[in-house]
Amino acid sequence: MFRDLMASRELAWQLAVRDIKAQYRQTALGLIWAFILPLANTAAWLMIHNAGIVTVRHTDLPYPIFVFTGTMLWAIFMDSVNAPLQQTIAARPMLAKINFPREALVVSGIYQTLFNAGIKLVVTLAALLIMGVAPGMGLAFFPVALLSLILAGTALGLLLTPIGVLYSDIGKALPLLMQFFMYLTPVVFPMPQSGWAAALFQVNPLTPLIVTARDLLTGMPPAYMDGFMTVNAGMLVLLALVWVVYRAAIPILIERMSA
Amino acid sequence: MTDTLIKVENVSKKFCRSLKRSLRYGIQDLGNELIGRRHGGNGELREDEFWAVKDVSFEVKRGECLGLIGRNGAGKTTLLRMLNGLIKPDKGRIEMRGRVGALIALGAGFNPILTGRENIYVNGAVLGLSKKETGNKIEEIIDFAEIREFIDSPVQSYSAGMTVRLGFAVAAALDPHILLLDEVLAVGDVGFQAKCLNTLSDFRKKGTGFVLVSHNMHQISRYCDQLLYLKGGHVAHCGDVESGIKQFLQHMDANQPSIETEATEWSRVYGSGKVILKNATFLDKDGLPVNHIRTGDTFSLAIDYECPGELVSDTILDIVIRDKEGTLYQGTSADYGVDFGLLSQAGRMIVTFEHMPANSTEVQFFLTLLNAKNGEIYDWKRHIRLKITNNAILNGRVSLTVSWALSNPILNQLEHRTRI
Incomplete structure (x- = not known):
């Protein structure tokens, strides 16, 4: 299993380079596509907030920065959730006809998520500096937070992949679900202080990931370190499990999809 | 190992x-x-x-x-x-x-x-x-x-x-x-x-x-x-x-439905009906009816026709031959065939094929009777099948009559060398 993973690194790299090149070569806006969606999201929420349609409780950070970092980080997480299913479905003709280490698809998805995350982060950091927020020492630990976001995303995405390849319902439901989860995570709102909503936010395993990542990025003291560690440990275990499932599932999926 | x-x-x-x-x-x-x-x-x-x-x-x-x-x-x-x-x-x-x-x-x-x-x-x-x-x-x-x-x-x-x-x-x-x-x-x-x-x-x-x-x-x-x-x-x-x-x-x-060469299996593709092809029979070289031949045999295709209305002239018979997979053995062209001239009310056309070289298990004949001058199609029939048995060689579409010889090989090689 691990030998296959090692064997697939180079292939994963090639596939990632192929997909990234192909993706941006056929666009006029190019790299801008990597961050246009969270940018638009931020703009929408700022408008809603400023117009007073929805009042958002006071945040420690200036609200524009809060929303902007939140949506950017959430977009990275979304990318990593979508990647395994997308990669596997896109590679159907190849899967059905060529025997190659299947891990390569997942790893290639991670590479691509990282690449797009890099672009998003450059934009985010630039925006932070312009708005006068100094990231501080915490930034040194930010890569860890970034990797845990991608780890969690990949584990969850991979969990859905075997069923998602058979039934396209999963692929259709995923954006809806993610939208729903976004509002249960402090992405565009801060944590509610009390009531059932506060409990939900607390239980949501994504909360510590997003909050820690944002805190590190904006030079705030990380508030949820314990939760962050627990979630990471849990996600590692989950990833190992779904990886085994994925390997077992692929031959069965191939005979059912017969591309 | x-x-x-x-x-x-x-x-x-x-x-x-x-x-x-x-x-x-x-x-x-x-x-x-x-x-x-x-x-x-x-x-x-x-x-x-x-x-x-x-x-x-x-x-x-x-x-x-x-x-x-x-x-x-x-x-x-x-x-x-x-x-x-x-x-x-x-x-x-x-x-x-x-x-x-x-x-x-x-x-x-x-x-x-x-x-x-x-x-x-x-x-x-x-x-x-x-x-x-x-x-x-x-x-x-x-x-x-x-x-x-x-x-x-x-x-x-x-x-x-x-x-x-x-x-x-x-x-x-x-x-x-x-x-x-x-x-x-x-x-x-x-x-x-x-x-x-x-x-x-x-x-x-x-x-x-x-x-x-x-x-x-x-x-x-x-x-x-x-x-x-x-x-x-x-x-x-x-x-x-x-x-x-x-x-x-x-x-x-x-797996192919086997159909004998009888008039009932003829299906008309198209035609004005001024002349109707009634019946086709394969004959061996002695003129006896057969429904299969061997590769290399000479055989004839006899077609009975009928003119229900006025008599027509300048008729030619166009024959396309394919094997079962659809490979064309013989196509047709404007110059193909012979002008039969004025047809009588009923009669028989005979086409003779010398030494049929087809090396498949079956050949199919597609017949069209048409006017040589204006191209009017009187009758166009497809698929009369002729079974062929005893394929001489396993592979290939045709079996050619070949004779082999080796003429003074050593001299040939020498010539070859001097040329180089």
């Missing part, structure tokens, strides 16, 4: 006819697999399932080539995919020794937007070559595919033939121990095909074992040492090549 590269024992695989059920069984199988049970169950068929491959066993040794034939849907591709490790057998065991190369989907994994060169690296990686290995072989690959001019253009601008050539070139750079080929020898133009075949025979000299799926019996009999003939997933024949092909061709014949 033994010489056996592929060992297949009692392999079976089932498939499902209904998509919804198939998806549900997929989830079931996945569940079973995860709790460690063999996902095929105990070998019973569930509802809507059938055996796509049933109880197949064979062995391929170093340097051997196994031909795999059968009609469409007989399970050939399923078997190949199991050999390639893409899907698992529901029953039985497959053992493969060494690096497996598969020329099944040439160019799978090509991205149309990237250039040929970039795609070579990606495809190489997919097939298991490292970047360095591909880099070492890239010039060789480009030359083999004969697309140096276009190697830096995007693959979407390539013709289908170019794409397949590039795919073959990359796959051929692999140096596999076992090679699975699915109908790929039919790619490219004749020159490229010859090059592919040479590459394959080079592999073979190095000891690569082959499994070759083809509908081309000529290729099968030329390259294979043993033959596996699948019929509805079951093994119909395993072993000797020639007798397997014979059996296959006979089964293919038997």
Whole structure:
């Protein structure tokens, strides 16, 4: 299993380079596509907030920065959730006809998520500096937070992949679900202080990931370190499990999809 | 180390006819697999399932080539995919020794937007070559595919033939121990095909074992040492090549509804009806009716006609001859045939064919009676069949009369040398 993973690194790299090149070569806006969606999201929420349609409780950070970092980080997480299913479905003709280490698809998805995350982060950091927020020492630990976001995303995405390849319902439901989860995570709102909503936010395993990542990025003291560690440990275990499932599932999926 | 590269024992695989059920069984199988049970169950068929491959066993040794034939849907591709490790057998065991190369989907994994060169690296990686290995072989690959001019253009601008050539070139750079080929020898133009075949025979000299799926019996009999003939997933024949092909061709014949040459089976395609072709009979060279001939026989086709209305002139009979697969033996042209002049009210036209060389089991005649001057079609009939038995040579469309001679060979060679 691990030998296959090692064997697939180079292939994963090639596939990632192929997909990234192909993706941006056929666009006029190019790299801008990597961050246009969270940018638009931020703009929408700022408008809603400023117009007073929805009042958002006071945040420690200036609200524009809060929303902007939140949506950017959430977009990275979304990318990593979508990647395994997308990669596997896109590679159907190849899967059905060529025997190659299947891990390569997942790893290639991670590479691509990282690449797009890099672009998003450059934009985010630039925006932070312009708005006068100094990231501080915490930034040194930010890569860890970034990797845990991608780890969690990949584990969850991979969990859905075997069923998602058979039934396209999963692929259709995923954006809806993610939208729903976004509002249960402090992405565009801060944590509610009390009531059932506060409990939900607390239980949501994504909360510590997003909050820690944002805190590190904006030079705030990380508030949820314990939760962050627990979630990471849990996600590692989950990833190992779904990886085994994925390997077992692929031959069965191939005979059912017969591309 | 033994010489056996592929060992297949009692392999079976089932498939499902209904998509919804198939998806549900997929989830079931996945569940079973995860709790460690063999996902095929105990070998019973569930509802809507059938055996796509049933109880197949064979062995391929170093340097051997196994031909795999059968009609469409007989399970050939399923078997190949199991050999390639893409899907698992529901029953039985497959053992493969060494690096497996598969020329099944040439160019799978090509991205149309990237250039040929970039795609070579990606495809190489997919097939298991490292970047360095591909880099070492890239010039060789480009030359083999004969697309140096276009190697830096995007693959979407390539013709289908170019794409397949590039795919073959990359796959051929692999140096596999076992090679699975699915109908790929039919790619490219004749020159490229010859090059592919040479590459394959080079592999073979190095000891690569082959499994070759083809509908081309000529290729099968030329390259294979043993033959596996699948019929509805079951093994119909395993072993000797020639007798397997014979059996296959006979089964293919038997599946065709056999129709004698009688007027009732004539179907009119089109016609004004001024002259009607009533009846056709084949006659041997003594003028006796026959319904089959032997390759090389002289025979006649006698056609009874009738003019129900006014008599017509300037009629010619146009004859197109094809074999059962539709290969044209003889077409027609404006100058073909003979002007019969004025036809009487009823009569018989006789066309004699000298030494019919057709080397297939059946030929079909398509007859058109038309006016030579204005092209009016009086009657156009299709499909009268003539069975041909005792094919002299197994392969090829026609059997030519050949005489062989060797004239003073030593002198010839000397001449040849002095010319050089």
